[in-house]
Amino acid sequence: MSTPKPFREVPHRGLITIAIMLATVMQVLDTTIANVALPSMVGDLGASADTINWVLTSYIVAAAIMTPVTGWLADRFGRKELFLTAVVGFVVFSMLCGVAWSLETMVLFRLMQGVFGAAIVPLSQTFLLDINPKERHGQAMAIWGAGIMVGPIIGPTLGGWLTESFNWRWVFFINLPIGIIAFLGMAAYLPNIARCVRGFDFFGFAMLSLGVGALQLMLDRGGDADWFSSAEIWIELGLAISGFWVFTIHVLSAENPFIDPKIFLDRNFATGLVFIFIIGVILLASLALLPPMLSTIFGYPTITTGVVMAPRGVGTMISMLVVGRIMHRIDARLLVMIGLGLTAQSLYTMSGFSPQMDNWLILTSGVIQGLGLGLVFVPLSTIAFATLDVRFRTDATALFSLVRNIGSSIGISIVSVMLVRNTQINHAELSAHINPFNPNLWAASPPAAVGDPAALSQIEGLVNQQSLMISYINDFKLMMVVTLVAFPLVFLLRKPQKASAAAPAAHID
Structure with a gap:
């Protein structure tokens, strides 16, 4: 068993953290900020409503493919060098996306943006773990988690405001000042990590x-x-x-x-991957459902939708900042269980939504869910790496990000499919009761019962609304069940303070 190296204090840790988080938020925002701008791109890029989706697809696929290779690239070229290159490439191709003149060029630039942006999130997590002593890992992951989880929440609102106030191209141009500040901060203060050249498993x-x-x-x-x-x-x-x-x-x-299988023998990390997959499903699936629900059923414009959803991000940030300070006093596994309980409670509340409710239920459920997800995310991000050999850290953070993104994609796909299918089923079941032999129809709308077109059109609108609302409720119930199923996984986690200290710390030059 090797003797662990003492932690060497890193100068300018606060400035490094700010620079790293600017780069992280910039990349995370870009996964959702462009969604609301797609309709505005159609005419300018000569695309159709179907083909414009490749603007999103190209970015997602490129980032997913390049995320796992982050560890090898960091070892081969250096973590600092790779991080700086990723930020520069991401910003350059963001600018090119902003000046794209056709769908083909936009898809190409978005693909390259995904290639360079893939390494930013894993490396940001790795560096925050490297520059902080073990007793501060909870606080470091709280700051990192705030950027990771709040970014997708404010992305659509910010994208909608930029598109409405300026132009869809500003969705990409906004990355320039953020990227410049992040690059200068990291170039000046980011420590150099010793390289470890290893062969590349191409197959x-x-x-x-x-x-x-x-x-x-x-x-x-x-x-x-x-x-x-x-x-x-x-x-x-x-x-x-x-x-x-x-x-x-x-x-x-x-x-x-390509990936050492020993990394999966660490019980905390393996369980953490399952947990982060579930968090990905719940977080972005609920974010994918709420804006169209608020727009379609409640008639909210984009800006109002963002304001109504803002408390969710506030709840997340509050819980993350609090849990980062109390993790060394309270068993992290207990915090995860409380977080899962709050998340399940919020989804249960959301299953009681109706078209007649006011904003209060949306706001309170959003705050509770934000608090719950924050309580889960920070301890989980800390425990998952607490017992893992430091030499696996960069590969592990890349897998952590990859699994979270795959969970998000799967969750969004499942709830979207269920929403469409259940809406059709609910519409058929409700429509079956709209006939002149139903006394309830005579009581509610006699003109509709006798076949008045205007009255029937009004009834059809109500049936559509109720069918869609029931489908949203079914999706919220499904996510609540997924959250409850995750509870037993907590007992597979080990307390961080029992982690083996055998692995040496990353060597900072």
């Missing part, structure tokens, strides 16, 4: 890229292609299964695989 990377890329493409394209009624989706599913299967066999049998 393993190719198989993992095939699996991840095909899966992300299937999840993103599924809704437009009508899922498994399309040959495209079946091909992508086959490629995803084949890629992951061959990659798994290769990792277990190869001498120097």
